[in-house]
Amino acid sequence: MTDVLRRGRASLAFSFFAQGAAFALLVTRIPAIQDRYGVSDALLPAFLAAVPVLAGVGSVTTEKLVRRVPPSRVLRWSQPVVLLALLGVGAGEHMAELGIALAAFGLAVGGLDASMNMLGVSLQRAYGRSIMLSFHAAYSLGGIVGASLAWVGAHWDLALFVSYLPVVVVLLPAVLVGSRWYVDGGGAAVEVKDEAEGGPVVFKLLLPLCLVMTFAYIGDSTVSNWSAKYLQDVLGSSEQLATVPYNVYMITTLVGRAIGDLGVRRFGAVAVVRGGALVAALGFAVVAGAPGAWVGMLGFTLLGIGLCVLVPQTFAAAGRLFPGASDTAVARLNVFNYVGFLIGSPLVGALGDAWTYRGAMLVPMVLVLVTLVYARSFAAQPDRYGGGHERPRTADVGRGSNGL
Numbered sequence: 001m002t003d004v005l006r007r008g009r010a011s012l013a014f015s016f017f018a019q020g021a022a023f024a025l026l027v028t029r030i031p032a033i034q035d036r037y038g039v040s041d042a043l044l045p046a047f048l049a050a051v052p053v054l055a056g057v058g059s060v061t062t063e064k065l066v067r068r069v070p071p072s073r074v075l076r077w078s079q080p081v082v083l084l085a086l087l088g089v090g091a092g093e094h095m096a097e098l099g100i101a102l103a104a105f106g107l108a109v110g111g112l113d114a115s116m117n118m119l120g121v122s123l124q125r126a127y128g129r130s131i132m133l134s135f136h137a138a139y140s141l142g143g144i145v146g147a148s149l150a151w152v153g154a155h156w157d158l159a160l161f162v163s164y165l166p167v168v169v170v171l172l173p174a175v176l177v178g179s180r181w182y183v184d185g186g187g188a189a190v191e192v193k194d195e196a197e198g199g200p201v202v203f204k205l206l207l208p209l210c211l212v213m214t215f216a217y218i219g220d221s222t223v224s225n226w227s228a229k230y231l232q233d234v235l236g237s238s239e240q241l242a243t244v245p246y247n248v249y250m251i252t253t254l255v256g257r258a259i260g261d262l263g264v265r266r267f268g269a270v271a272v273v274r275g276g277a278l279v280a281a282l283g284f285a286v287v288a289g290a291p292g293a294w295v296g297m298l299g300f301t302l303l304g305i306g307l308c309v310l311v312p313q314t315f316a317a318a319g320r321l322f323p324g325a326s327d328t329a330v331a332r333l334n335v336f337n338y339v340g341f342l343i344g345s346p347l348v349g350a351l352g353d354a355w356t357y358r359g360a361m362l363v364p365m366v367l368v369l370v371t372l373v374y375a376r377s378f379a380a381q382p383d384r385y386g387g388g389h390e391r392p393r394t395a396d397v398g399r400g401s402n403g404l
Helices: 002-027 030-037 044-065 071-091 095-127 132-155 160-181 200-234 244-267 269-289 293-307 310-321 326-354 362-378
Strands: none
Touching (some): 002 030, 002 071, 002 095, 002 160, 030 044, 030 095, 030 160, 044 071, 044 095, 044 326, 071 160, 095 310, 095 326, 132 160, 132 244, 132 310, 200 244, 200 269, 200 293, 200 310, 200 326, 244 269, 244 293, 269 293, 269 310, 269 362, 310 362, 326 362
16 A cells, blocks of 8 residues: 555656646746737737636536546546647647637646645545645646746747647656556545535635635736736846746745645644745735845745745645545635636736735735634644534545545
8 A cells, every 4th residue: 555655646746747847838938829829918818817717617527527537537638638738739820729729728727736636635645644735846846847948948949839849748658657556535535424515515614725725826826927027117127137036936836845744744734824824925025115126036035935835735624624525625626726816917917007016015915814814724623513623424435535
C-alpha cells in the first residue's frame, strides 16, 4: 500500500506540474494569440472570460461524472484534451477556430482542476498528514517553467504552434503513462452516509470555504493582471523592472507551498491559514502605500508568501468537512476558483479608473482579511453539528473518496 500511495502521489504531482505549465503557456502568450487571430481589444475580454466560465461548467459536470466513474478516469482523459486544445490555439488561423480551442480548453480545465484536487484530498486522507500544499507547489513549478518557455518563444519570435508543440509532445505521453498510477480514494476510504449530502445544507456548510476560495483568487488575479501595470504606471518603474513582480510572486508561491505542509503539520491548518491571510493583507497594504518600485516588489513578495497557502488548504478543509462526499465538495468549491478569477481583474480595473489604483489595492486586502472570520472552518475536526467533533456514523471501505 505504501508503494501504491507513493506512486499515486508522484503521478498526481506530475499532473499538477503539467497543468501549471500548460496554463502558463496560454495566459503568458495572450498578446501573441491576439495578434495571430486579429482579436480586437474590445473583443479580447469576452474570449478571456469564456475560459473560466466554461471551466466552471466543466467542474459542475465533473461533480456529476464522479458519481458514475472514478475521478482518476476524469483526470486521465481531461488532461490530454487540455494539452491538445493548447496546441489547437497555436495551430488555428481563424477566429472561430480560436473559439473552439478555447472552449475545449475551458471545459477540460474545469474537469481537470476538480478531479486533480479530488485525488489530492483523498490521498492526503490516506497519508494521514498534510501533503496538499506539495501538489500545488508542483503546479507553481509548472507555471514557472511554462512562463519561462513562453518567454523563450517570445524572445526568439517563434510561432505559437512551434512554441507549443515540443511541450505537448513531451507532456502528453508522460501524463498518459503517469495516469496508470493514480489512486482513487487513497486506496481505501471511509464512507459517511449523511442525509444532508448533496443538498442545500451541504452548500450552506461549504459556503465559508467558497468565500475564502473566491477572495484568494481575487487576490491572485490582482497580482497576475495588475502587478506589471501598477509598478510601471503608479510606482514609476521601467518596463523591464515591471516584469519582475509576477516572477517573484510565482517563486515565493512555490517556496511557500513547498514548505507549507511542514507548517500545517506543526502548527495546524487554522494557524497557517490565519498567518497566510495576515501576510497577504500586509502585502496589499505595502503595495498600496509603496513610495517606489522596490518597496512595491516587497509587497508582491509578501503576497506570494501569504496567498500561496489559502487555496490548497481550502480544498483540504472541504475534504475534512465532508469526508463521505469530498468529491462533491471539491467540485463545488472549485467553481469559486473561477468566480474569483472573473471578479478580481475587472474589480481592480474599475476601482482604479474610478478612484485610484492605490486605493483599489485595499479592496482585495480587506477581502483577504475576511478569511480570518472563517478560519475555524479549516480545523482538523470541524464542528459541523454544533457540538463536539464530527464522527462518522457508518464506516465502509469504498473505492472512491465519496463511495459513489
